[in-house]
Amino acid sequence: MIERTPVLNLVTHLILLFGLAVAFVPMWLVFTASSLTIQEINAPPISFIPGDQLLVNLTAAWQRAELGTKLLNSLIVALAVATGKILIASLTAFALVYFRFPARMLIFWMIFATLMLPLEVRIVPTYAVAANALAPLQAILDVSGLSALWAYVTGVNLVMEWNLLNSYTGLILPLVATATGTFLFRQFYMTIPPEIVEAARMDGVGPLRFLRDMLIPLSRTNMAALFTIMFIYAWNQYLWPLLITTDRKGYGTAVMELKRLIPTASTTGGGTPEWNVAMAGCLIVMLPPLVIVALMQRYFVRGLIAADK
Amino acid sequence: MADISIRQVYKSYGRTEVVHGVDLDIHDGEFLVILGPSGCGKSTLLRMIAGLEAISAGDILIAAKRVNDLEPRQRGCAMVFQNYALYPHMSVAENIGYALKVAGIAKAERLRRIATVAATVGLGDFLDRLPAHLSGGQRQRVAMARAMIREPQVFLFDEPLSNLDAQLRVQMRIEIRRLHRRLATTSVFVTHDQIEAMTLADRLVVMNGGTIEQVGTPSEVYHRPASRFVGSFIGSPAMNFLAATIARPGIATIRAGHAIAFAETDFTAPPGTQVEIGIRPEDLIVTSPGTPDAIEMQVEFQEELGAGRLVHGRFAEQDFIVQLPAGHKPVASLSLFVLAPAQAVHVFDAQTGRSCRAAACSTGPA
């Protein structure tokens, strides 16, 4: 389209450049801060020019927050959650789309309705369940009288306990259920022409073979998209790791450890706040998701838009 | 190779019944075409034969074996779908050979058979391509090859040509016909295109509203339509219909007082019966003005077809079409007088829409 609007074009670029500044300046300040000495950083005004202390500060942050262990924990959790979500979402959607059974809509809505129950609104009782993941089962058995029956028959009281606190299972399992992922896969499966499953049936294929030969190869792009957003989601989790890990040394994740690096009156003990080290830690912790987004940008945008529809 | 028996087959989705008790025998080796408008139940019937839809009531037998409860793979049918349903992530060779792979046939044997079938349909050079990189005609051939490689007892075609352009459609039609001559496999072909149906069929089944209207050879269905629906659905331009009353054997009167003669030996409606007279545009003969009982049609406009000329107009407050033979000069007058030969006049009961023919073509098993 031929449209000559030089002034407006200039304004457009200015607006967009302002947007870029908003996006980049805070992170640039993090970067410069993490390369300054403690004296430089506490001398106003704030510096936009990096210093030469980057490695020193990175090392200090790495050691002080034991980021080696924490990053490894974060990586394990993020990988497991993302993989688990893909696995569970694809299987659930497969059952919901390709099978005919009575409670189909009920189960669909049951999963979908979990969108209305974010962790933050059920945090205390979810913590209680995590302390003993078998408590719901025990309660059901107690109420239904099956526990009493068991005790009567065997003479042993039925006590089931499965504590998830301070464990990878506890960090991972409650985050794996996924309504958005299931919805994404369901939408994708429904865009595959139904004739494909019919042709496959005519070719003599059963459900599992259909899943393996058709759906999994066809959903590679979807899996990549979901993996990207879910990896970032899991890496950036804060509240749940905070609750479920009392043993921060062994099971703390990188993102929640950030708080320990923030200089406050109690940690500095009246000394000069070490913002340079805190920012170095911040830099390290936010890097992995950024790398993932940089590598998988196409999938990231796609997954994000598809998942929230 | 097998014959197929369809006995009192019904299909309902919840409370909606879409196929109402169909009886049909498909002979071994025949090419049967099911024709009907969209939503008439023809595809549903085909899918019930394939095993893709459950049968609500009745029985389907393939080679004298009841197949109601068999999985599609156990029925010995192969199917060509309207949108081809090629597996998008598999090459042409993998698409064609997939059924054999599932059946556990060794790779060497598989490759040999893929090569043979691919050569038959002219796909030898495209075996490594993905479906996305094929033209519409080539995709159609892959779908055919995929059905052929299994050497099925029955071929099922679900409007396989409707996604092709006109020229390719004619070409594929000929190829399908040629293939059937060579393999002589029982074939059931569903379409809404009457030309496709007329040219391909050994026998034609016309369906409407979930029931069979008529079964017969294309010629029978065209020349002796068993119902008003069949008469109107087959033939282009469409049959003219005129409301009339039987005056005496062999003569019906149109409201305007015109009498129309029909072949009385064929039709046995008692005098006084309300009927609809059907006359195909190509059967009408131009006559001179003033001929007794000639239909005087008000001419509106004309269409030159090359192989003929269509005259559109009105008669008895209805649209009326006459097809003139090639070489006929344009009609210059405002009205045209035409006569219908008695043997070209079709008579349908106004109430039931069925033909008043004494021995109307059977609707049930032949």
Next chain:
Amino acid sequence: MEHHAQFRTRWLVALLLAPQVLLVFTFFYWPAGAALFWAFTLEQPWGGGNAFVGFDNFTSLFADSFYWASVGRTIVFALASSCLAMGMALVLALFCDRQLRGYAYYRTALIWPYAVAAPAAAVAFRYVFAPEAGVFAGLNAMYPGLWNPAMSGTDAMIMIIIAYSWKFISYNFIFFLAGLQAIPRSLIEAAAMDGSGVLRRMRDIQLPLLTPTVFFLLVINITDSFVDSFGIIDITTEGGPAKATNLMVYKIYFDGFKGLDYSGAAAQSIVLMVLVMALTFVQFRYVERKIHYK
């Protein structure tokens, strides 16, 4: 969906659904049920389990002025952060969609903040807004006490709103841009043929057609601000100073885990749950309409 559903193997369906159903039951529905139970009961001081107290927990909650203060701050936070994040994103998306030179770079650059963990952004902004070292350090040196989120509730609120919105600008931008690109090019061209200029087209064509996206994002932004603000608050202010940033979600955490008032926290959870449900319901209605349009 009906045409796809070709298989019927019951045991396989059970097997495929079991993991998700068990997880959803154990970690979503059971805790939600437990929250309900706690909200309507009270633990007895000398043991003996929980006694049913009806709406007492809610009555005392609604009589608590601290709670209403928290609700008020939550609303302020939700509206301010949604407007900020959506407004900026909308302007950026509208101008980015003009697809002038460098369009692809702008687009890429504006997307990435979404990948930054909210707590990491919070740490960053805590530094950027630190009174002694951040952007206001210079001003503070001249006028002591001008800016201090650790002392001033207003400053703290401004800080968490900006820290929270920063990331959501990207999120909204992605959706606005996708929404704009879904508008057929021919419409823009038709408007141009009708003599409508760039800004006029934004107002007359693009904005009206973007209304569904705006509405959808508004609901998402508000819902998320109710729950997702936790990390930001915990890292930057911990609800302070003097509870100035003690939003509903943080109060639940604080009363439940620090105050060990399970019944009170559960009652607050239920209120927040109802709010989220209401918003999600509104969104469902919208999703339904959108499906209709297709």
